[in-house]
Amino acid sequence: MSAVGEVVLEARGLRKHYGPVVAAAGMDLQIRRGEVMALVGDNGAGKSTLVKMLSGAIRPDAGAIVHRGQEIHLHGPHDARERGIETTYQDLALAPNRDVVANLYLGREIVRGGALKPFGILDRRRMTRDASEQLSRLGVRLPALTGTPVGRMSGGQQQGVAVARAAAWATDVLFMDEPTAALGVAQSKAVLEVARRIALSGVGVVLITHIMPHVMEVADRVVVLRHGRKVADMPAAELRQDRLIALMSGYEEGDAA
């Protein structure tokens, strides 16, 4: 893993229009390894649009995405994933009818090698073993790895699955879209701890959230968006909560570094 603090993913002037609506009006963003960045802003500020562009879910109309110093074009989430850029979505993006192991390996199933390889035969034993290791490393606890559909688990447990899946593959960047939106206090704390742990392993973590105490608790850096633009970008330590809210709602103009 490369040096902590190195810029691993960068947005340069990303723009996105939906008809006459400007969702992103030329956004710049630098994501650094080992850092938890909080991306905040009011509804419609463009947080989701920015993250979706950087994770390959939508294509920008203009601007560039730079990964490890090279300009890249993402042709879908699959593309971003192959570069170690992962996302957990607000609506979880789990298959509710599948068990934990199937969800952790969704879209990336381990198949047996050798002569059987072209048939795509699943190596369930290995997936179960690896999943179990991965979950305990992240400190995520779940009632059952196999046989129980995740749709029957609690919101916190489902979030745990979603985070664990993204974390398992994120080598460069992890975007977390409102990971604590539907969670209680203890569960939120657990998810934030996991986010911190992932950052410590040298990944750039970007946390989208509405919940200001969570921003203050976990973020190293705070980026504020408003009306599709970046209005502030500063170390979390220099930021007081009242100023943050003023920036988000437009009472104060920050200096976008």
Add this chain to the structure above:
Amino acid sequence: MEASTIPGASPDVRGSRRARALLGRVAPEQLGLSGMLVIACVIISMQSPYFFQGENFANIGTAVAVSGVMAAFTTIVLIGGGLDLSLGAVLVFAGWALAVALDAGYTAEVAILFALAAGAACGLVNALLIVGVGINPFIVTIGTQFAFRGLTYAWSGGGAKSTPVEDPTIVALGSDSLLGIPLPVFVLAGMFLLAFGLLRYTRFGSNVYAIGGNLAAARLSGVRVDRTRVLIYVLSSLSAAVSGILLIGISGAAIPIAGQGIELTVLAAVILGGTALMGGRGSVVGTLLGVLLLGVINNGLTLLSAPSYWQMIVQGVALLLAVVFDEVRRKRKETR
């Protein structure tokens, strides 16, 4: 993140949990269905001494083979959140392709390959419209149902006339037996095993369940959704082509008007077997039980010399009952 148990505590606990999970997956729906199958057998055998004879079982097997082959793969289509109502039309289209190839002097093997290719082409047309253009599969396959059957009528000279098929290999495939078991039953068993293996042991099967459960999530997770869905419809049409070949072997003729409405018989068996109409849930084992149950009931009605309209009534009622059960199961799941 609530702690109730730690994942995979000890291999012993895990083993018993796996056994329970497996039982839990099989138990409720399929036990009920097996019970109904046994009850149907008991009632019919009380009414007709002829029922419990090997020859009659061979009859049932041959009778369900044609729709059963398609039911195995329709299970995959439904689990993946799709629908294929063009099966009957693909069946005769591929069947006519077989007859044409044989007529042109090709060997049975080449003719079979040609019929399968014709079926696969139909599947690609369905997939192009459903996956490529993004039209509802219900609409698409009703449209292609008319189009494929119309093409078959045109290909057969416009009069929808049947043509006898006397190729010994094809006729043997439909009427010969091995160890007292008709060959169509071997084909049926092979196709069920194939569908079962695909769903349970392969990446394709795992992705089919995921797509049927939450298509958007599967796509965001990096599942090759489009590729998987194309394969689903091609496999479905291929199964219809296999059924078309079997039907010609069994009946000794290529009949352009055959198989009308057979997709509904197939759907009845699949839904009766516990596969969700809305996707995401179901099993090939359940479908096999559904196929056998309908087959036994039809056979019973024949043995009891009930007028043939009774078979239609029973099939219609069975389909409706199956959909009602499906709805009840869905509601119960939602409220849990």
